[in-house]
Structures are given as structure tokens and as C-alpha cells.
Amino acid sequence: MKFPLVMSLFVFAGLAAAQDTPSYSAEERETFRNCLESGPDEQCRGVVMQPCLDQGAYTTLEMVDCAAREYELWDEVLNERYRDLMAQYRQDEDTEYLATQRERLRDAQRAWIISRDADCVFEQGMFEGGSLARMVAIDCLKTHTAQRAIWLGNQFVEG
Template sequence: MLLKRALIATVLAAPVTPLAAQDLAFTSTITASCLSNAPDMAGQMACIGTSANACMEDTPGGFSTVGMSGCLDRELQYWDAKLNENYGAARTRARADDDYLNGTPSETALRDMQRAWITFRDATCDYERAQWGGGTGGGPATVGCLMRLTAMQALYLADSGIGE
């Protein structure tokens, strides 16, 4: 009986550890492979979320609020890096192109478009979070929205021919 009480006390005193980021079974190679095999923009769009979904399926507790948020955030980071890479390339092309629209250089128009897009993305994802009425699903909904819209913008910047 004493051993049982000691075991119960130890279990109850042990800290409850939530799913940690390092516990996620995430790999961006799933999305990268999907993108490299996609024949067109529609195929590339279908790749959005593939790594996050696999992460949720392969991680114990991956469909918990914490698990979903973590997996979605990892893919968001992947797409954010792609977005920055593609924006830099589009900016270089726009600068070299030096076309003007109503007196505005194309590089300036690109910058203004990107700033407006950031405002749009943030407002859209705030609205999606609001649909959860303060519930715990709001976190994963927000991160999923940020991931999806960031991925779409990254693909747009790569495919748009800006500055060509």
C-alpha cells in the first residue's frame, strides 16, 4: 500500500508536459516534393498543407490544438521562407525591368502590393479566428490561415512573371 501511494504521489507530482515543438514529426520534404512534381499552378496549390497534414497524422497528439498549431506553424515557416525568396527574386526582376505604371516604377508597385497583401492576410486571418468565438480552435485556424495565404502569395510571386 505504501508503494502504491508513493507511485501515485510521484505520478501526480510529475509535471504535465504538453506536446513540444521538438516532438513534432514534421518534414518540409513532403511539400517540396509535391511542388517539384506539380505540373502547373493548380497542382502547386494542392501542395499547400501537405507537410502539416502529414505532421498531424504522424505525431502522437498531432490532432490536439497544440499539435495542429505546431504542425501548421512549421509549414508556415517553410512558406514564409519561400515567400521571402520569391519576393526578392520578383523585386530584382522588377528593378531590372524598370517599367512604370502611371509614373510608378514596377519595383515600387511590387512593394506597395506586398504591403497591401500583408494587411489583407492579417485581416483575413483575424476574421477566421473570430469565427471560433474565442474557442481553442481559433489558434490552429489562425495559423492555418496564415500558412495558406502565405503559401498562395509565395506561389503567386514565383509564377506571376513580375518584372519579366
């Protein structure tokens, strides 16, 4: 029974991440990006999902869609910040320290992905067989991804 649960989470996450066109609108992206630019990243949690829910997301599928929109935006930010942080460790001369930091960051990111996915499978499992399981899974991915994106943003070294 565990295999279908794990596969459902990863299939759903893979579909959301692999879409050619994002599920969020241009206005939602602009609102989200403006929020990130205007203050602490933490204030941007829910800035896309909550208005979407408030506009009449009554079914589980509609609620999942609202959460997926924000998840995709946080995932974009996470990937941008990861790339920027890796690039920061390529600046100047390529010392052994910088190469080691790049390797550490890569390893930390890989471990984080495994941990995030395991956490979300666990959370989804509490609602296995119910319609809420999909919402719990995407909300978990969104929450963990936002936390990681914020953390990565705090790792930049002024210099």
C-alpha cells in the same frame, strides 16, 4: 475585446516567424521543396501539415504546431519569390518602368499583408475564447501565404 484577439494573432505569427530555428524538420523541408520542384505548387498544400496531423497530433497545440511548420515553409517561399521578383525588376538597365514596377510590387505586398492579417483576425474571431481559435488563425495564415507565394511565382516574366 478586439485588442486581445488582434494581439494574439500577431504575437503568435510573430513568434513563428521570429524563431531562430524553424519548427519544421530537415525531412519536412526536403519533402516540401521536392514537391515544389516536381509540379504545380498547388499540389504542395498540406504536404507537411497532413502527415504531421496523421502521426498523432491530438491536442490543439500539436495541431497548431503541424500547421505552423507548413506556414513557415510557405512563408520562406513567399519571401524568396518576392525578393526574386524585385530583383527581376532590377535587371538590365534601371528604367523608369522597372522602378515603377518595383514600387507597385512593394505596395501590393504591403497591402496584401494588411489584408491577410485582417482576414485571419476575422476568421479567428469566430472562435474567440475557444481552443480552436489558434488553429484557425495559423491555418488562415498558412492558406493565405501559400496562395500569395503561388501567385508571386506566377508573376515572373520570361525573358
